[in-house]
Amino acid sequence: MANTADQLVDQVRESRIWRSIFRSGKGDSNLHKSLFVQQNVFLHLFSIKARKRTVEFSATWYLGAMTLGTFMILVITGVLLMLYYHPSAPQAYADMKDLQYVVSSGVFLRNLHRWSAHAMVFLVFAHMFKVFYRGAYRAPREFNWVIGVVLLLVTLLLSYTGYLLPWDQLAYWAVTVGSNIASAVPLMGAKIRFLMLGGTAVNANALLRFYVLHCVILPLTALLFITVHFWRVRKDGGIYAGDHSSERSER
Amino acid sequence: MSTPKDFTVVLDSDARKTPRRIAFITKRTSPQVRVKDEERVMTYPEVFFRAVVAVEALAIALVVTALLWDAPLEGLADPMHTPNPAKAPWYFLGLQEMLHYFPPVVAGVLVPGLVVMALIVIPYFNINIEAEGMWTKNKSRRLRIFGIVVVLFCIFLAVFHVWVALVPTLIIAALMYVASQADPQSATGFRRSLVRKPLSYWIMTWFLFELVVLTVIGTFFRGPGWSWVLPWKGAL
Numbered sequence: 001m002a003n004t005a006d007q008l009v010d011q012v013r014e015s016r017i018w019r020s021i022f023r024s025g026k027g028d029s030n031l032h033k034s035l036f037v038q039q040n041v042f043l044h045l046f047s048i049k050a051r052k053r054t055v056e057f058s059a060t061w062y063l064g065a066m067t068l069g070t071f072m073i074l075v076i077t078g079v080l081l082m083l084y085y086h087p088s089a090p091q092a093y094a095d096m097k098d099l100q101y102v103v104s105s106g107v108f109l110r111n112l113h114r115w116s117a118h119a120m121v122f123l124v125f126a127h128m129f130k131v132f133y134r135g136a137y138r139a140p141r142e143f144n145w146v147i148g149v150v151l152l153l154v155t156l157l158l159s160y161t162g163y164l165l166p167w168d169q170l171a172y173w174a175v176t177v178g179s180n181i182a183s184a185v186p187l188m189g190a191k192i193r194f195l196m197l198g199g200t201a202v203n204a205n206a207l208l209r210f211y212v213l214h215c216v217i218l219p220l221t222a223l224l225f226i227t228v229h230f231w232r233v234r235k236d237g238g239i240y241a242g243d244h245s246s247e248r249s250e251r
Numbered sequence: 252m253s254t255p256k257d258f259t260v261v262l263d264s265d266a267r268k269t270p271r272r273i274a275f276i277t278k279r280t281s282p283q284v285r286v287k288d289e290e291r292v293m294t295y296p297e298v299f300f301r302a303v304v305a306v307e308a309l310a311i312a313l314v315v316t317a318l319l320w321d322a323p324l325e326g327l328a329d330p331m332h333t334p335n336p337a338k339a340p341w342y343f344l345g346l347q348e349m350l351h352y353f354p355p356v357v358a359g360v361l362v363p364g365l366v367v368m369a370l371i372v373i374p375y376f377n378i379n380i381e382a383e384g385m386w387t388k389n390k391s392r393r394l395r396i397f398g399i400v401v402v403l404f405c406i407f408l409a410v411f412h413v414w415v416a417l418v419p420t421l422i423i424a425a426l427m428y429v430a431s432q433a434d435p436q437s438a439t440g441f442r443r444s445l446v447r448k449p450l451s452y453w454i455m456t457w458f459l460f461e462l463v464v465l466t467v468i469g470t471f472f473r474g475p476g477w478s479w480v481l482p483w484k485g486a487l
Contacts, residue, residue, distance in 0.1 A: 069306030184355030
């Protein structure tokens with residue numbers, strides 16, 4: 001039975017339609033395994049081979065992979081939440097109540113989005129400290145560290161802008177506290193705050209601005225930098241293996 | 252820049268396993284340098300498999316969390332009614348705790364700005380590429396500078412009554428002092444590991460320590476009017 005199932009899979013992978021979509025054919029050779037990565041627009045960001053030591057749990061604790069995992073969960077749950085959400089006050093809060101009492105699995109959807117967001121912020125910090133303590137930020141990976149710092153800031157902004165969207169007391173006053181800090185910037189503090197909120201206080205304009213930032217601008221920015229971040233891992237010689245002597249062969 | 256170098260230097264710094272070797276390789280002769288072969292795995296399927304397992308484990312943990320605990324939702328936003336305390340999201344509570352001590356331009360603009368700047372320049376300022384222990388060279392001079400910096404910083408914190416940031420600073424400073432007094436040759440275990448730490452390690456560890464302490468205090472131990480509370484009891 002298993003044999004016939006395997007044959008069926010092979011038949012599909014050899015078929016004209018399958019081959020027209022996926023450039024690597026069937027087969028288990030290292031060449032096929034290489035092509036699987038190299039001939040795919042998304043996977044070709046990664047190297048074809050990796051040093052075994054860098055794949056072990058102890059090397060990375062898979063914190064970067066898990067951060068990407070939370071980002072994907074957040075995109076999926078976020079898009080679903082957008083279907084039930086109006087970025088206007090006070091309708092936004094009514095939508096929260098609808099998620100709670102009307103929408104099937106609405107509470108679960110919001111819970112998953114919220115806890116994943118917290119997890120992402122935590123994982124980004126954990127990833128940063130892990131990279132630091134391994135010394136993986138040093139040359140030739142300096143610039144990828146800088147991209148990582150940018151991604152940390154984008155993550156914090158994503159989380160912060162999302163915090164306002166439920167339009168409840170918690171959201172409103174947390175963002176008020178945050179935006180008051182912006183007004184402490186010398187000379188142009190008040191202007192920055194006005195630009196951020198679209199007014200002199202957190203109001204319906206601020207909600208709309210935060211919504212656009214949270215759902216369009218910041219996710220696209222994150223995606224852009226995540227792409228470069230992964231690509232640079234490959235270009236800078238793969239994940240840091242833990243000593244500089246093995247680095248020479250990688251460049 | 253400077254005059255072009257005539258040779259490259261290859262350092263093997265894995266000193267615990269192998270003796271330290273320094274090879275001078277002149278550019279003109281450019282000999283083949285044999286590097287030990289490392290075991291490699293194919294990205295597909297081995298690496299992807301591990302990544303997918305890690306992400307799925309995380310996804311299961313998050314789904315279980317989402318099933319068991321509901322995200323908070325309070326009453327409709329009301330600009331007329333300020334909750335006490337009004338708290339930022341947890342990852343900003345370290346900053347909010349500092350706002351309690353310092354003027355907003357310091358705690359809200361200067362400090363986070365400097366932290367971001369410091370994080371960005373870390374890899375460019377790390378000239379100590381071999382991660383040499385902080386106390387292995389110029390010990391007495393470095394100890395003097397270290398002492399002055401720590402005392403000045405502690406006075407600064409004390410002037411602003413920032414006792415919560417003073418405690419982690421003193422603990423890290425004490426550990427650094429222990430490291431300076433340990434003999435790298437004869438010290439064992441914990442002290443030996445401390446001796447080998449470079450300055451960048453100490454600064455980052457201090458930053459991490461402060462970040463955790465301030466965030467935990469801001470999240471769990473601050474109540475109305477930013478007064479001390481116990482998370483299990485309410486106001487002190």
